[in-house]
Amino acid sequence: MEKLVSLAKRRGFVFQSSEIYGGLGSVWDYGPLGVELKKNIKERWWRSMVHEREDIEGLDAAILMHPKVWEASGHVAGFTDPLVDCKQCKNRFRADDPRLKGPPGDPNTKCPVCGNKGTLTAPRMFNLMFKTFMGPVEEQAAVIYLRPETAQGIYVNYLNVLQSSRQKIPFGIAQIGKAFRNEITPGNFIFRTREFEQMEMQFFVKPGSDGEWFEFWRAERFKWLQGLGIRAERLRWHQHGKDELAHYAKDAYDIEYEFPFGWQEFEGIHNRTDFDLSRHQEHSGKKLEYVDTATNERFVPYVIETSAGADRTALVVMCDAYHEDDVEGEKRVVLRFRPSLAPLKAAVFPLVNKDGMPELARKLYDALRGQFNVFYDDGGSIGRRYRRQDEAGTPFGITVDGQSTQDGTVTVRDRDTLKQDRVDSGRLVDYLRDKLAG
Numbered sequence: 001m002e003k004l005v006s007l008a009k010r011r012g013f014v015f016q017s018s019e020i021y022g023g024l025g026s027v028w029d030y031g032p033l034g035v036e037l038k039k040n041i042k043e044r045w046w047r048s049m050v051h052e053r054e055d056i057e058g059l060d061a062a063i064l065m066h067p068k069v070w071e072a073s074g075h076v077a078g079f080t081d082p083l084v085d086c087k088q089c090k091n092r093f094r095a096d097d098p099r100l101k102g103p104p105g106d107p108n109t110k111c112p113v114c115g116n117k118g119t120l121t122a123p124r125m126f127n128l129m130f131k132t133f134m135g136p137v138e139e140q141a142a143v144i145y146l147r148p149e150t151a152q153g154i155y156v157n158y159l160n161v162l163q164s165s166r167q168k169i170p171f172g173i174a175q176i177g178k179a180f181r182n183e184i185t186p187g188n189f190i191f192r193t194r195e196f197e198q199m200e201m202q203f204f205v206k207p208g209s210d211g212e213w214f215e216f217w218r219a220e221r222f223k224w225l226q227g228l229g230i231r232a233e234r235l236r237w238h239q240h241g242k243d244e245l246a247h248y249a250k251d252a253y254d255i256e257y258e259f260p261f262g263w264q265e266f267e268g269i270h271n272r273t274d275f276d277l278s279r280h281q282e283h284s285g286k287k288l289e290y291v292d293t294a295t296n297e298r299f300v301p302y303v304i305e306t307s308a309g310a311d312r313t314a315l316v317v318m319c320d321a322y323h324e325d326d327v328e329g330e331k332r333v334v335l336r337f338r339p340s341l342a343p344l345k346a347a348v349f350p351l352v353n354k355d356g357m358p359e360l361a362r363k364l365y366d367a368l369r370g371q372f373n374v375f376y377d378d379g380g381s382i383g384r385r386y387r388r389q390d391e392a393g394t395p396f397g398i399t400v401d402g403q404s405t406q407d408g409t410v411t412v413r414d415r416d417t418l419k420q421d422r423v424d425s426g427r428l429v430d431y432l433r434d435k436l437a438g
């Protein structure tokens with residue numbers, strides 16, 4: 001994992017937030033390559049969820065919502081973790097922290113940080129929502145939360161979307177957006193962070209058809225992930241047992257990936273029943289029933305949710321792409337992204353910086369830039385330039401050499417096979433478009 005974290009920094013995928021000030025705990029910034037990778041994942045998700053389906057609409061709800069939303073959703077009362085404080089060193093732990101030996105309130109239990117005995121408080125409930133104040137007065141009535149999930153923005157807009165889009169049940173609403181949770185034990189790089197981005201889709205169905213739609217979305221989501229090029233043997237399902245199931249959920253499956261730090265969940269498919277819409281109906285006093293005009297039936301729809309972390313999916317894609325090869329006795333680090341996900345699609349190199357090669361390479365770079373995200377590099381030996389692009393996961397390296405200035409052809413090096421094709425520079429756009437379709 002350290003290797004990936006250091007590569008991510010070196011090549012500009014992910015930096016620690018506010019690094020020059022010592023960093024902000026478990027908050028990360030996406031650099032020039034990271035922002036492209038994440039954007040490619042999000043665009044692919046949006047295309048498959050919204051554009052390619054006639055029964056799903058898109059939405060971008062605000063991060064700040066009416067505080068009553070979180071009372072209705074159960075987050076004010078229930079979104080809590082039991083925590084223990086050390087009165088001596090002021091450190092805070094989850095009550096289930098494995099470092100705690102013995103019950104926290106007990107006078108013989110030692111603090112795992114300062115080692116003092118009997119300084120730990122009994123567990124107290126701590127809400128994971130970030131709280132702030134809206135308007136000029138910092139008082140209880142002005143308390144507002146940063147949303148801990150994007151789903152609620154979809155539920156409260158369910159009628160607006162239904163009516164304005166003239167959809168009929170079954171139909172879904174998809175959203176990509178930031179959410180915030182004041183996690184006490186975040187960690188593992190961009191896996192568990194306090195600020196994160198979700199890609200969620202809520203599918204509204206008639207009660208009774210929920211089981212069938214649940215299976216449909218499980219299959220769809222698994223197929224989609226395999227389409228990202230993730231190795232099937234590193235993916236598995238985990239069904240929530242009775243003790244793990246949220247109180248409102250009828251059934252829930254996680255999709256887990258085998259990270260360097262073990263199997264962990266990065267997407268979930270949940271049957272949330274009519275819990276959310278019923279609660280909002282109750283708390284807002286607004287009817288959220290669906291009326292089936294064909295049969296005149298009225299019902300509160302059931303919701304099948306597919307909830308993925310954009311950051312976690314980016315981490316899965318990076319972990320899965322990371323390879324160390326042996327090329328002619330030398331170690332090579334390469335990120336084998338699917339070409340369609342790769343931040344940079346190609347890099348253009350003049351073999352040497354003379355004899356008309358830089359001029360020709362620049363011209364090619366300018367022509368390609370309008371079509372693909374490409375990179376120009378004339379620094380250092382050609383071998384080193386290839387290695388840098390291997391680490392960036394760039395699928396193609398285009399080299400302008402002596403022959404190029406004679407006959408207008410260039411070599412195109414494939415990142416994975418290392419094979420070099422000689423391609424007419426006039427055909428280069430078509431050649432790349434063809435290869436990048438995957």
Ligand SMILES: [Zn+2]
Nearest residue numbers: 086089111114
């Ligand atoms: Zn302590």
